[in-house]
Amino acid sequence: xxxxxxxxMLSRILQGARLSLTxxxxxxxxxxxxxxVLGIISGYAGRWIDYLIQRSGExxxxxxxxxxxxxxxxxxxxxxxxxxxVIAIGALFGGSxxxxxxxxxxxxxxxxxxxxxxxxxxxxxxIRHVVPNIMPYILLGASSVFAVAILAxxxxxxxxxxxxxGTPGWGIDLA
Numbered sequence: 001x002x003x004x005x006x007x008x009m010l011s012r013i014l015q016g017a018r019l020s021l022t023x024x025x026x027x028x029x030x031x032x033x034x035x036x037v038l039g040i041i042s043g044y045a046g047r048w049i050d051y052l053i054q055r056s057g058e059x060x061x062x063x064x065x066x067x068x069x070x071x072x073x074x075x076x077x078x079x080x081x082x083x084x085x086v087i088a089i090g091a092l093f094g095g096s097x098x099x100x101x102x103x104x105x106x107x108x109x110x111x112x113x114x115x116x117x118x119x120x121x122x123x124x125x126x127i128r129h130v131v132p133n134i135m136p137y138i139l140l141g142a143s144s145v146f147a148v149a150i151l152a153x154x155x156x157x158x159x160x161x162x163x164x165x166g167t168p169g170w171g172i173d174l175a
Contacts, residue, residue: 003173015168019080020150026084027149028142031091036138038092039099044107044126054100057093065090070161078161080153087152091145098141102134 001009042053069086076082106112107130115125156162157171165172 009173012168012173013170016170016173019163019167019169020153023080023084023153024146024149027088027091027152028146030084031088032095032142032145035092035095036099036141039096040103040126040131040134042096043100043103044122044130050100053096057096060089060093069156073161079164080156080162083152083156083162087149091149095141095145098137099134102137103130106130106133 003009003012038053042050065086069083072082072086073079107125112125112129115129120128153162154169154171154174157167157169158174159171162171163169
């Protein structure tokens with residue numbers, strides 16, 4: 001079928017998928033991956049490293065993300081670049097808190113104590129024991145962040161503050 005302007009809807013949906021998937025990948029790479037690394041380091045290392053990472057995350061999450069996003073878009077102008085940055089920072093701290101909790105749980109288990117007693121270094125314990133045991137949660141968090149990023153892009157485009165008008169996108173086509 002076609003829309004009111006005579007444009008093919010299937011080709012616009014496929015092109016819109018490209019835009020949404022690119023947005024999701026950028027948020028994943030810029031936000032979730034560094035957040036996962038920071039969270040695991042925070043939970044495993046503890047002390048002042050944990051304090052520094054978690055307090056900075058709490059200061060970011062003290063404010064609702066939507067007003068921050070709308071403020072940045074008002075300052076920079078409509079487009080997806082500002083949205084990628086704001087949503088990626090939110091994903092960074094959200095993934096960080098989840099991975100911190102999981103790393104804290106895993107580092108106190110008996111198999112970590114056994115590995116340490118056999119002479120394993122802290123980096124060996126982290127890489128060989130802790131990270132593989134929280135990998136299912138990492139994959140679950142990654143899929144959630146990716147899905148939320150795609151929905152955020154579509155919502156912003158639907159509201160007219162995301163992708164430019166005329167660009168094939170899921171939110172623009174719904175509008």
